Amino acid sequence: MTKTNGKLKMICSMAMLTAVAIVCDIFLRIPNIGGFLTYEPKDVILVIGAFIFGPLAGLIMSLVVCLVEMVTISTTGFIGLIMNFLASAVFIGVSSVIYHRNKKMSRAIIGLIAGSISMMIIMLLWNYIMTPIYMGVPRQAVLDMFLPLLIPFNALKAGLNTALALFLYKGVVTALRKSGLVAEREGYMNENKKSNTIILIIVSAVIVVTLLLVLLIFAGII
DSSP: OOHHHHHHHHHHHHHHHHHHHHHHHHHSOEEEETTTEEEOTHHHHHHHHHHHHOHHHHHHHHHHHHHHHHHHTOSSHHHHHHHHHHHHHHHHHHHHHHHHTSOBHHHHHHHHHHHHHHHHHHHHHHHHHHHHHHHOOOHHHHHHHIIIIIHHHHHHHHHHHHHHHHHHHHHHHHHHHHTTSSOTTTTOOBOOOHHHHHHHHHHHHHHHHHHHHHHHHHTTOO
8 A cells, every 4th residue: 555545545534434423413412401512422433533543633523523513503603613622622632642652442441531531621611611601691600500410411421422432443443444444453452352342342332321321311302
């Protein structure tokens, strides 16, 4: 594979993952959580892309998805763009930087947990800054939302994204390899024991179902 062909295949793969993330953003969202929060699984696809192609690629894909969301389905305009990109960028950036230092399953898990915690902290701070501007409420009202709404929501979002990313990663990478868009070793999680991977997938699936049900209850859908 020439260097030019490799870059072209990388761009094609990034474009495909970005398109999938946009579809997830538009069609798989859970709106009106707590009245104004929305969960969408776009970050799951984007962090997998960042694991495969690196943190910078993940941030570029995230920016494109957030821009498309702003000009299509978003009702929050530029403020929504800032909040969406910050949440995605912190989660994806921290997770992929830690993972790319040593591409092992354990590093992926550590990275996703660190990314989740970082995202939760940053979003609490930025909700404190931006929500009063967007909703026209005093900052004390935002502080009053922290425990009953914002902290549980961001924890559920982070946990669900982490579990989904671990559950879907192998399938996404395998599909890209079979299509010839990703090299055999690219994005490879070094895990020698297949049993460990199977257990991880099963545990991730259980966590996904559990957190999704909680999120749907939180949103008043079930």
